[in-house]
Amino acid sequence: MALIVQKYGGTSVGTVERIRAVAEKVKSFRDEGHDLVIVVSAMSGETNRLLGLARDISSEPSSRELDVLVSTGEQVTIALLCMALHELDCDARSYTGSQVRILTDSAHTKARILDISDKPIREDLAKGRVVVVAGFQGVDENGNITTLGRGGSDTTGVALAAALKADECQIYTDVDGVYTTDPRVVPNARRLEKITFEEMLEMASLGSKVLQIRSVEFAGKYNVPLRVLSSFTEGNGTLITTEDIEDMEQPIVSGIAFNRDEAKLTVAGVPDIPGVASRILTPVSDANIEVDMIVQNIGVDNQTDFTFTVHRNEFERARRIVEGVARDIGARAVIADQNICKVSIVGVGMRSHAGVASRMFKSLSSEGINIQMISTSEIKISVVIDEKYLELAVRALHDVFELSKKAEAE
């Protein structure tokens, strides 16, 4: 018997039938004797419908009123799910963010949780009730309705689990776990039984859209065991947890992430003098353009090349800025390339293993793939390559690190 927080996303509660199915799943956990707190999103499509109404009225609606508007989406779901639970003779009670009280700061549409009152929830649980909480929303100290930003229901789930010291926070979604890489690219990609918070963060930020990155950080910070699993199929999903230190046999590489949303800008023939990097990047960041990878090699003949990547949506804007800077600093040329992709191998195991990088580079070169940029962190190595090699590279790396085999330690 455990205290479990379960979060069901918009697709999982997208229709009356699906809400009924969620109620049955919840009831079966309740029948096993668990205490349950259920966090739900708005029915899929509802948030967009509400935002559409706002957009029809105003191109720049007040963020306070936007929160009043979109928070109704989850409020509808909590009521319907409670009704569905009652139909199964399962006692249940709904709470809006304000009723719980999930106290946030006043940053409307992107508020941060400050505090959660667990008293009313604990009282309901003690009475044998399932508690159903509206995700994504809270209330500030003046009683204004706030929202945590899109996808914030995951964060609500994790924050509630942390506040209640729950045994596990289960995130139900439309995929059945975290995979070694995207199964659409590598058909024998394998679902991971376990992954560390750090690995999950690298995977998530690199484009595996399974979980909200903020909720993973939150879970890691408060050490809430987090499990991703499917609403629609049976299975244990993937447990995201702290690194198991006793687990000596853990795989070196846990997964392969990739991203084809970036574009690359190189300022070639830059005078190799102090302050040049900042002269190039400051106007870019002043224009609110986010820069991802940055590579600068040592200079030769008092000249160097400076390369960075931005999101493709910002590419043209960034190029115009950089071309101006290049003239000012007397660089030779700006080389712009949108046909790139980033491929990364991620794994806490690589911390203690030498030779991972060379194995990766060798594998790519044996496929004839030229590496344009390299960047590394403690638990990840990323390369930028020609976009056309994406699938080939991911499959080759998936093979060479034997990711389709179940690791012995699992």
Next chain:
Amino acid sequence: MALIVQKYGGTSVGTVERIRAVAEKVKSFRDEGHDLVIVVSAMSGETNRLLGLARDISSEPSSRELDVLVSTGEQVTIALLCMALHELDCDARSYTGSQVRILTDSAHTKARILDISDKPIREDLAKGRVVVVAGFQGVDENGNITTLGRGGSDTTGVALAAALKADECQIYTDVDGVYTTDPRVVPNARRLEKITFEEMLEMASLGSKVLQIRSVEFAGKYNVPLRVLSSFTEGNGTLITTEDIEDMEQPIVSGIAFNRDEAKLTVAGVPDIPGVASRILTPVSDANIEVDMIVQNIGVDNQTDFTFTVHRNEFERARRIVEGVARDIGARAVIADQNICKVSIVGVGMRSHAGVASRMFKSLSSEGINIQMISTSEIKISVVIDEKYLELAVRALHDVFELSKKAEAE
């Protein structure tokens, strides 16, 4: 410069375009220097959509969760209306029932208002803001969301006007005021400039569905001047107010109401002994059937006839009950008739004028209309006649009391 509470119903805010039109109307009042508190309903169709979702899940949904569900309808409207006001550079702020705080009892789906905190609203008004409040909803002392029952937004408007001691409560609807009778029946029916609370109550309860009857009672009790007017056309509507004692020349009859939703049951040949009326009506009321008119004449030959009317929806159920009772008490027969209607003349003026009833009866008889039942109150006389004479009777009475002429005192 006045403090005005305006209430806009579901049709008035039924689309984004109409919400924009309401915003413009509100802005124009604001520009005249008035302080404004706006109460809105859910966009038309929204409450039914939400109830439909509930019905798909449960035949008997929890009333607490129903309130959580349907209260989202008004919450959407307050946010959208504020956005529309902001677009017109009109400062505005939305409040849910719970945020205001409109404190109610805990009778979910039909709660009664206990108290309204006017402090936050007054603070906003002092800052020059338009305050937009969700109608129809409140919160109980434990923080549960409650609703006042369908149509309850009128009550919210009146209650707010009473709490704020507003100069006027304006109810915007799809009709442009209260008429002497239904213009579909009498084309030259005239809009009334003024009507008393008592007359309005009689008109409303007799089938003029302009205002929620509860809101009229409330307005009368707290002496809130109430004005009914159209969202879609210009005009002063109808002011509902306390009887103007100085207004000696007020018309004897203000309006004609009618109702064809009733059916008539007569128990004929009832022994004329004490306790018979209650023996007939007790089982009817025990079955939760509402009885409207009751007529019993003096007995002849130790026998009498007992007649009452019920809503047609309850007719068959009432008939079965009464037939059982008739056998038990040895009555001669039960005569049932669904083809009836009730026509009433209403006016505070008839208190001090004799001869109103005879004028009414004479007018009906000169049209060859037989009166089946008569019932009177201080300010109204109702008759039950054959349904087929409804239009004829209403037109005749409208003529004889000269209702299409503007009264001199107005």
